[in-house]
Amino acid sequence: SQQGEEDPQALSIQEGENATMNCSYKTSINNLQWYRQNSGRGLVHLILIRSNEREKHSGRLRVTLDTSKKSSSLLITASRAADTASYFCATDAYGAQKLVFGQGTRLTINP
Amino acid sequence: DARVTQTPRHKVTEMGQEVTMRCQPILGHNTVFWYRQTMMQGLELLAYFRNRAPLDDSGMPKDRFSAEMPDATLATLKIQPSEPRDSAVYFCASGTTLTGPRRTEAFFGQGTRLTVV
Numbered sequence: 001s002q003q004g005e006e007d008p009q010a011l012s013i014q015e016g017e018n019a020t021m022n023c024s025y026k027t028s029i030n031n032l033q034w035y036r037q038n039s040g041r042g043l044v045h046l047i048l049i050r051s052n053e054r055e056k057h058s059g060r061l062r063v064t065l066d067t068s069k070k071s072s073s074l075l076i077t078a079s080r081a082a083d084t085a086s087y088f089c090a091t092d093a094y095g096a097q098k099l100v101f102g103q104g105t106r107l108t109i110n111p
Numbered sequence: 112d113a114r115v116t117q118t119p120r121h122k123v124t125e126m127g128q129e130v131t132m133r134c135q136p137i138l139g140h141n142t143v144f145w146y147r148q149t150m151m152q153g154l155e156l157l158a159y160f161r162n163r164a165p166l167d168d169s170g171m172p173k174d175r176f177s178a179e180m181p182d183a184t185l186a187t188l189k190i191q192p193s194e195p196r197d198s199a200v201y202f203c204a205s206g207t208t209l210t211g212p213r214r215t216e217a218f219f220g221q222g223t224r225l226t227v228v
Binding site for chain 1 (some may be wrong): 222
């Protein structure tokens, strides 16, 4: 069963705009991670945020976590064509010691 | 350049045949995951191992699927007999778990695209 659910399922924006993707989950977590998948490739880890953190930055990425709402958001600023990919959140649920992925958001950046 | 290696990259087989997918985790990683990705179901966790011991294979159909780690450098996923509904991309990922707060960043292989006809 899926732990995380991303919203929206698909997002199409113009190059240079910001892209925001959301993830909701169901159970208590140790951490939440975001991954990117280019077409036909494996997933690549982007950023990890621990349950006691509220915000984290990495380059053009900004991740927030609201454990009271069991939700997270990924913001990509100043998007580029190369950001076109699917983005997944994954939760390391408390006590489970495993990573469970959501369905992903397909992001398209139009030049 | 450490990476997870999966073989084969592509496999086409006839229904009823045995399929074996192999994964070489990153040296030093003690956790190995097997995921299956389809358009309909997304990424499903099939099984995972820690220190070569299976911790959870509840996502795996037991009657036809089996996962093993004969040694620390090799993980295998077998399907016998294969069925058309098994067609998917199978990913192996490896990682380490640090003591708490736990950290389970996963490094993915390129996947095995399986087609059962």
